[in-house]
Amino acid sequence: MNHTELVERWDRQQAAYIAHREARFEVMLGALELAVGTSFTAVDLACGPGSLASRLLSRFPEARVIAIDYDPMLLALARKHLAGFGDRVQIVDADLVDPLWSAQLRDQLEDRPQAVVSTTALHWLLPAQLVDVYGQVRSLLARGGLLLNGDHFRFDERTQHIASWAARHDSATQKRSFVEGADEWDAWWNLLGAHPDIGPLQGERTRRFAGRDASPPTTVKFQLAALRQAGFAESGTVWQLFDDYVVYGVA
Numbered sequence: 601m602n603h604t605e606l607v608e609r610w611d612r613q614q615a616a617y618i619a620h621r622e623a624r625f626e627v628m629l630g631a632l633e634l635a636v637g638t639s640f641t642a643v644d645l646a647c648g649p650g651s652l653a654s655r656l657l658s659r660f661p662e663a664r665v666i667a668i669d670y671d672p673m674l675l676a677l678a679r680k681h682l683a684g685f686g687d688r689v690q691i692v693d694a695d696l697v698d699p700l701w702s703a704q705l706r707d708q709l710e711d712r713p714q715a716v717v718s719t720t721a722l723h724w725l726l727p728a729q730l731v732d733v734y735g736q737v738r739s740l741l742a743r744g745g746l747l748l749n750g751d752h753f754r755f756d757e758r759t760q761h762i763a764s765w766a767a768r769h770d771s772a773t774q775k776r777s778f779v780e781g782a783d784e785w786d787a788w789w790n791l792l793g794a795h796p797d798i799g800p801l802q803g804e805r806t807r808r809f810a811g812r813d814a815s816p817p818t819t820v821k822f823q824l825a826a827l828r829q830a831g832f833a834e835s836g837t838v839w840q841l842f843d844d845y846v847v848y849g850v851a
């Protein structure tokens with residue numbers, strides 16, 4: 601299967617787990633334009649195969665993206681997927697758990713980015729790591745720059761009704777998507793593993809992520825407190841659909 605088809609199937613697979621994923625991207629792109637215009641540099645944290653980066657670069661022909669990830673297989677797919685954008689995109693292999701990733705990136709940049717974006721990714725970080733990453737992002741951003749993070753933030757025991765609606769909504773979205781032909785997570789990874797250039801990177805992927813504990817789910821309140829703790833001048837929620845949110849911070 602070629603890389604174009606793999607990315608299309610990634611998008612369908614992700615949309616099974618994230619209802620209205622395209623609407624969430626659209627909200628983020630609209631907020632970016634309102635906050636920083638159409639000519640800017642954005643960092644895409646934990647970019648995966650480049651779903652958000654490709655939408656951003658297509659929508660804003662004068663924008664540049666620095667796309668960061670630590671998964672060698674997804675980085676390889678992103679390099680193929682984003683190659684057509686030429687020097688408007690730079691792909692960086694970095695671990696967001698490393699306390700120095702943003703300092704190393706800053707050394708390579710002439711100017712600070714006006715935006716940092718991320719989707720469906722930072723929940724992999726432990727809570728203390730997330731606070732650290734938000735702090736690094738705040739220091740990396742140009743003054744007045746925008747952070748946007750779209751992700752699931754879970755409800756706690758104080759909000760059991762909406763937690764149950766969200767779970768039922770998620771499971772209905774998955775059921776419908778899989779009936780319509782979307783791949784489940786593991787099935788998609790088997791397809792990627794069969795790619796002749798990318799499959800051999802499986803061992804390196806396993807080595808890099810070995811021993812990482814799954815993060816406990818965090819609430820949106822925790823996210824907003826983490827943004828304040830990280831020093832963002834203003835923070836809040838741009839969008840919510842049940843337990844799926846886009847939070848923002850202005851540096």
Ligand SMILES: C[S@@+](CC[C@H](N)C(=O)[O-])C[C@H]1O[C@@H](n2cnc3c(N)ncnc32)[C@H](O)[C@@H]1O
Nearest residue numbers: 646647648651669670671695696697719721724
């Ligand atoms: C579910 S994918 C989302 C990818 C993409 N942002 C999207 O919305 O399609 C989660 C991503 O987080 C990345 N990731 C997880 N931990 C990471 C870390 N410590 N440093 C960098 N990337 C990480 C994974 O490699 C993966 O690409």
